[in-house]
Amino acid sequence: MRKPYRINSNQVFNDTRRALGLTLFLLASHGAVADEYHYANILIGDRPAGLGGAYVAVADDPAGLFYNPAGIVEAGRANLSASMNAYNMSRTEYKNVLGGKHDWIRTSAGLKPNFFGITQPLGPGTFGISYAVTDSIVEDQDQTFPDIPVAGNNFTINYHNDDSSYNIGPSYAVRINRHWSIGLTLYGFARNREASINQQAILTDRREDANHNAIDKDGHVIALNSDGSQTDPSQAIIYDNTYHWVNSYSQFDEYGIRPVLGLMWSPAEKVTLGASLSQTMLATAHRFQQDTCVTTDRNGTSEACPLGQFAHQRLEENYKREFPLTANGGIAYFPSANLLLTSAVWLYEPQYGQRWPTWNAAVGTEYYVSPEYAVRLGMFTNHASTPQLSSEMTDQLEHIDLYGGSFSLSHFTRTSALTVGAVASAGTGKAQIFEGTTAIQAMRTYGLTLFISASHTL
Amino acid sequence: MDATRIAAGLALSALTCFTNVLAQDEPNGFRLRQHQVSTQNSSDEDVRAEIEFGQIIAARVLGRIALQHNNDWTTYVNLIGRTLTLHANRPELDFHFAVLDADFINAYSAPGGYVFITRGAIAAMQDESELAAVLAHEIAHITEKHIVKEHNIRARDTSALSTVSSIVGGAQDSARLAVMQAVDKAVDMLLTTGPKHEDELAADETALLLLANTGYDPFALQRLLSRVSEMDAEAQTGGKVTHPPTRERIDRLAKLAQDNRMEHMRNYQGKERFQTHAQALPN
Numbered sequence: 001m002r003k004p005y006r007i008n009s010n011q012v013f014n015d016t017r018r019a020l021g022l023t024l025f026l027l028a029s030h031g032a033v034a035d036e037y038h039y040a041n042i043l044i045g046d047r048p049a050g051l052g053g054a055y056v057a058v059a060d061d062p063a064g065l066f067y068n069p070a071g072i073v074e075a076g077r078a079n080l081s082a083s084m085n086a087y088n089m090s091r092t093e094y095k096n097v098l099g100g101k102h103d104w105i106r107t108s109a110g111l112k113p114n115f116f117g118i119t120q121p122l123g124p125g126t127f128g129i130s131y132a133v134t135d136s137i138v139e140d141q142d143q144t145f146p147d148i149p150v151a152g153n154n155f156t157i158n159y160h161n162d163d164s165s166y167n168i169g170p171s172y173a174v175r176i177n178r179h180w181s182i183g184l185t186l187y188g189f190a191r192n193r194e195a196s197i198n199q200q201a202i203l204t205d206r207r208e209d210a211n212h213n214a215i216d217k218d219g220h221v222i223a224l225n226s227d228g229s230q231t232d233p234s235q236a237i238i239y240d241n242t243y244h245w246v247n248s249y250s251q252f253d254e255y256g257i258r259p260v261l262g263l264m265w266s267p268a269e270k271v272t273l274g275a276s277l278s279q280t281m282l283a284t285a286h287r288f289q290q291d292t293c294v295t296t297d298r299n300g301t302s303e304a305c306p307l308g309q310f311a312h313q314r315l316e317e318n319y320k321r322e323f324p325l326t327a328n329g330g331i332a333y334f335p336s337a338n339l340l341l342t343s344a345v346w347l348y349e350p351q352y353g354q355r356w357p358t359w360n361a362a363v364g365t366e367y368y369v370s371p372e373y374a375v376r377l378g379m380f381t382n383h384a385s386t387p388q389l390s391s392e393m394t395d396q397l398e399h400i401d402l403y404g405g406s407f408s409l410s411h412f413t414r415t416s417a418l419t420v421g422a423v424a425s426a427g428t429g430k431a432q433i434f435e436g437t438t439a440i441q442a443m444r445t446y447g448l449t450l451f452i453s454a455s456h457t458l
Numbered sequence: 459m460d461a462t463r464i465a466a467g468l469a470l471s472a473l474t475c476f477t478n479v480l481a482q483d484e485p486n487g488f489r490l491r492q493h494q495v496s497t498q499n500s501s502d503e504d505v506r507a508e509i510e511f512g513q514i515i516a517a518r519v520l521g522r523i524a525l526q527h528n529n530d531w532t533t534y535v536n537l538i539g540r541t542l543t544l545h546a547n548r549p550e551l552d553f554h555f556a557v558l559d560a561d562f563i564n565a566y567s568a569p570g571g572y573v574f575i576t577r578g579a580i581a582a583m584q585d586e587s588e589l590a591a592v593l594a595h596e597i598a599h600i601t602e603k604h605i606v607k608e609h610n611i612r613a614r615d616t617s618a619l620s621t622v623s624s625i626v627g628g629a630q631d632s633a634r635l636a637v638m639q640a641v642d643k644a645v646d647m648l649l650t651t652g653p654k655h656e657d658e659l660a661a662d663e664t665a666l667l668l669l670a671n672t673g674y675d676p677f678a679l680q681r682l683l684s685r686v687s688e689m690d691a692e693a694q695t696g697g698k699v700t701h702p703p704t705r706e707r708i709d710r711l712a713k714l715a716q717d718n719r720m721e722h723m724r725n726y727q728g729k730e731r732f733q734t735h736a737q738a739l740p741n
Contacts, residue, residue, distance in 0.1 A: 060489055074489050120639075270488045334488045337495050368492035412493035414501075415612065457610070 037398055039326070039348055040360050040382045043406065044132045045115045046084045046419040046453030050408030051364025052378020054344035057274035057332035059264065061455065062117030065130035067328070068262035068276045069171040069183030072119050072126045084453035086114040088136065094431055095442040102145045104433070104441075106159070110138035114451065125174035130185070135165040154202040163193040167258055179266045187258040189280050194251050201244040203297055242297040246305070250289040254321065256282035270334045280323035289315040324385075325349040340366040348385065358383045364406070371412070378406040382425060389430045389440050400429025400445060408451075415457045423449040503613030505550050508603070511611045511641070512570025518645045519558075519566055519574060526557035526577050530738045538586065539573060539593045545671040548601045555593065557739075563686055566648050567596035569605050580739060582686055586728025587678035591669055595679065598664035604657040605647070609640040662707050663714050670718075675725045680711045 040053060045063025048055035055063060059071025062082040087110070094104040117130035141159035166189070173183025262276040291313040293305040301307045330344030346360040364378035382402035389396045408421025428444040526532075532555075539555035553571040560576040567573045573596045575589075583589050599605070647653060653661070662679065670676040687704040715721065 272489075337488075337490055337492045340491075366491075371492045371495070374491070374493070417493070457612075 037384050037386050037400070038382045038402065039324070039346065039358075039385060040380065041135050042086070042088070042114065042133065042449070043380075043423055044084075044134065045117070046082065046408060046410070046421065046451065046455070047366075047376065049084070049086075049423055049449075049451060050376030050378060050406055050410075050419070050421050051340075051342055051366065052362040052380040052404070052406050054330055054332075054342045054362035054364040054378060054380070056262075056276055056328045056344050057264070057272045057330040058340070058342055059262070059274055062119050062128060062130060063115065064262075065117045065119065065128045065171045065185055066115070066132045066167075066260070068264060068274045069128070069173050069185040069260060070181045070262035070264035070276075071173070071274060072128050072171065072183060073173045073175045073181040074264070075119050075126060082115070082117050082453065082455035083113065084115040084451055085111065086449050086451040087111045088447070088449045090137070090445060090447040092445045093443060094433055095444075097433065097441055104141065104157075105143065106139055106141045108137045108139040110136065112136050112164070115453075119171075122172070125172055126183075128171040128173075128185075129169070130171065131166070131168040132187075133164060133166055135163070135191075137164070138162050156198075156200045158198040159196075161193070161195040163191070163195070163252075165189070165191040169258075171260075173262070181264045183262045183264075185260040185262075187260065189254070189256045189258045189282075191252070191254040193253075194249075196249045197247070199244070199246045203242045203244075242295075244293070244295045244297060244305075246291070246293040248289065248291045250287070252285070252287050254282050254285045256280055256284075272332045272334070273330070274332070275327070275329040277325065277327055279325045282321055282323075285319050285321055287315070287317055287319055289313075291315075324355070338368040342366075350385070355385050356387045358385050374410045374412070376406070376408045376410075376421070380404050380406070380425075382427075384429065389432060391438060391440060394432070394436055394438055396432045398429060398431035398433075398443060400427045400431075400443060402427035402445065402447070404447070417455045419451075419453045419455075421451050423447075423451070501613065504611075507613040508606050508611055509551070509570035511606075511609075511637075511644075512568040512572050512600075514641050515568040515605075515644050515648070516570075516572040516574075518641065519568065519648065522645075522649060523574075523576070524559045526559040526739075528557065528739060530735060531557050531580075534735045535575065535589070535593065538590050539597070542590060542594050542597055542668055542672050543571075545668055546597055546601045551600065553597065553600075563689075565592050565596050567599045568644075568648070569600060569603070569611065571600055573597065573600070577739060580736070582689065583682060583732065584685075584729065585675075585678070586732040587669065587675040587726060588682040589732065590672065590674045590728075591665060591679035591682055594665035594668040594672075594674075595661050598661035598668065599653065599657065602657070602660060602664060604653055604661070605644050608647075608654070608657075609644060611640065659707065659710055662711055666711055666714055666720075667718070670720060670723065670725065673726050675727045676715055676720050676723055678727070680708050680715075683708050683711075 043049035043053045044066045045055070045061075047058075047061060048063050048067060051058070053067075055067040056071075057068075058064070059068035060074035062072070062075075064071035064075075088108065090108045092106045094106075096102070097104045112133050113131075115130065115132050117128060117132075119126055119128035121127070139159070139161040141157055143157055145155045167187035169185060169187040171183060171185040173181055175181045258278060258280040260276055260278040262274065265273045267273060291304075292310060294308070294310045295301055295305050296308055304313060305311050326349070327347045328344060330342060332340065332342040334340055341363075342365070343363045344361065348358055348360075350357045360381045360383055362378060362380035364376060366374055366376045368374045380403075382404065384399045384401050386397040386399045388399055402425045404423060404425030406421065406423040408419050410417050410419040425447045426445065428442070431441050431443045432439065433441060535555040535557060539553055543551075543553045548571070551571040553573065555573045555575070557580065558566075558574050558576045561578040561581075562576060563579040563582050565573070565575040565579055573593060575592055575596070579592060580589065583592075605611070652658070665679055666676050669678060683704050687708075
């Protein structure tokens with residue numbers, strides 16, 4: 001027999017019912033992008049990934065097309081190509097979500113070509129073309145919660161979210177003089193998201209007293225009124241095997257451009273400074289959503305989901321979304337042919353909604369153990385673009401700052417290099433995953449990317 | 459938003475202001491990483507790649523301009539040319555010299571040791587040292603690997619790791635494409651745009667030293683350039699400007715001769731032998 005909870009039962013019930021009945025719509029709106037709350041979700045390119053992404057002041061190979069196109073003039077006369085394939089894994093846990101008892105766990109795993117780039121001299125400068133996946137998630141949640149602490153609720157959720165952002169386009173860079181170079185990459189941007197969520201809640205023998213206090217099968221009140229009193233169990237209203245079922249499918253398609261303007265400066269022997277500005281600008285953004293629900297719970301009905309009837313909703317619309325202007329600057333030091341030290345800082349302009357100005361930083365080092373082998377180490381931040389959550393507000397975006405490290409090992413032959421490496425990040429923060437409530441959930445995220453890449457001098 | 463824009467703008471402006479204050483002479487050499495430094499020297503495979511690349515270019519040149527079939531002249535230019543190469547620094551190459559059936563004045567060289575001179579160029583010469591001067595200039599392009607460096611011609615890496623890298627990186631087609639692009643560019647450079655300005659001047663200087671070391675008159679190239687510069691431009695190059703301004707070349711050659719104290723050098727010119735062979739060359 002369960003002991004009564006010393007909390008407001010109405011609050012528990014209402015929150016739980018919201019969780020069961022409305023979660024779909026809440027998550028669909030909150031999870032609009034693979035990870036829209038961070039800007040450095042994937043480190044592009046093998047060498048930059050090993051250096052924690054601190055590459056804006058290096059940028060002298062095809063990966064420079066993404067970080068700082070001005071750097072590719074330093075690739076010299078060689079025709080270079082590079083590609084990277086990455087296997088991403090992540091796990092996000094939302095603590096004590098349902099009735100303060102169960103964790104929500106979402107995992108993501110997927111293999112994607114992360115980057116391809118090629119450079120070659122053309123005219124007075126260097127031409128390149130590159131493809132970069134800046135954000136990608138294949139997220140799943142398949143959980144059943146058999147024992148939610150409101151009289152035997154059984155809740156099942158199946159969630160799948162496939163969301164990727166692609167950049168592809170040409171670059172051109174010229175050397176202004178011995179010390180300066182300038183470059184421009186004009187990416188075409190595309191983002192495609194497809195998500196489906198299925199939720200079923202069976203409210204077995206859920207009973208309430210006249211004051212909507214939940215009671216168990218034996219008539220015992222499992223939650224007290226806010227004033228501590230109890231109601232006569234004989235007045236209980238019993239709902240046997242009522243249920244909610246909600247299914248939703250959504251698709252987002254966004255297309256635009258993303259110019260990247262870069263500058264590279266070599267102010268002194270063995271020192272370089274790099275800077276770039278970039279911003280994604282959408283030309284079109286289209287959303288399609290289809291929702292179906294049915295409920296037999298008198299207390300769970302709504303205009304969108306009336307009692308005992310299948311309700312269908314279909315939404316199709318064009319929308320606008322803005323992206324921040326991103327400034328990336330850094331410095332690199334080349335003390336010898338064996339050693340490289342580099343750092344970078346990113347500043348992001350807040351643009352819309354609850355976005356907050358934020359920044360990121362990275363440091364990295366590369367060391368040649370021998371002419372054939374080089375190791376790289378990097379550390380980086382991936383700060384949230386959202387403000388800290390307040391316990392007095394509703395509908396807030398999650399806030400979690402991530403910190404990570406990277407490692408890679410390259411083996412060189414005369415004309416090629418093969419690199420393997422890993423990038424790991426983790427963080428703890430807070431989320432408010434249910435709309436309309438002030439309840440805040442603790443959350444934590446772990447991510448691991450394993451990559452293999454190859455580069456060639458042709 | 460504005461703060462970020464302004465900060466970025468200020469940062470870029472600040473960088474621009476200090477561009478030349480702290481500038482250094484050779485900013486890029488330090489970027490070479492250990493694996494790049496260790497692959498700067500040529501291997502036997504690289505030489506073979508250079509020769510094969512040069513053969514393709516030579517074939518393209520001969521596809522555009524016919525060979526002059528004259529055994530006497532073929533033997534003569536090869537005799538002079540190979541004598542010069544004895545003093546060049548590429549003993550691993552087997553040089554080949556040929557005369558092209560063209561009225562305009564020009565000469566070409568392809569990597570690996572392939573040198574061509576037009577019948578029109580020979581017609582503009584007055585002695586053997588001038589012929590040697592032109593051949594020496596073209597030999598210098600080869601010994602200094604101007605085209606090889608320009609197009610980064612190296613042997614393909616056939617190691618197991620490289621093969622794996624090719625598969626992972628999907629670079630096999632790119633490699634083939636890059637070679638064909640390099641051939642196209644090299645042929646275009648030879649026949650249309652000409653070598654880079656600095657490469658031409660460097661070849662002149664190497665040719666001057668090569669002539670002197672071989673025993674030919676080191677002023678032969680200056681003489682020939684002066685004479686050619688007074689001729690009709692169309693006759694000079696067939697309408698293709700493939701060399702830097704003649705005046706600049708002559709001045710630099712004169713200075714180099716002076717720096718090397720060659721003013722009083724009176725080496726072999728070979729006027730009589732040249733004239734004997736010249737009579738055998740059809741107009």
